[in-house]
Amino acid sequence: MAKHSFNKTVWQCLTLISQFGIMMLVPTGMMFALGYWLDGRLGTQFFAIVLFFVGVLAGFGNIYRLARQIYQKKDKKDRE
Numbered sequence: 001m002a003k004h005s006f007n008k009t010v011w012q013c014l015t016l017i018s019q020f021g022i023m024m025l026v027p028t029g030m031m032f033a034l035g036y037w038l039d040g041r042l043g044t045q046f047f048a049i050v051l052f053f054v055g056v057l058a059g060f061g062n063i064y065r066l067a068r069q070i071y072q073k074k075d076k077k078d079r080e
Helices: 002-042 047-079
Strands: none
Touching: 002 047
16 A cells, blocks of 8 residues: 555656646746747847746746645645
C-alpha cells in the first residue's frame, strides 16, 4: 500500500510541476507573439519586448495564485 501511495504522490508532483510550466509559458508566448505581430504591423521594435515582460508577469501571477490556493487547501486539511 505504501508503494501505491508513493507513486500517486510522485505523479501528483510531476503534474503540478508541468502545470506550473504551462501556466508560465502560455501567457509569455502569447504576449510575445502578439507583440511580434504588432511590431510587424506597425513597423516598431518594442512591442514584442514589452509584451513579453507583461506575459512573464502574468505567468508569475498565475503560478502565485495556484500555489497559494494549494497551500490554503493543505493548511485547511491539516487543521481538520
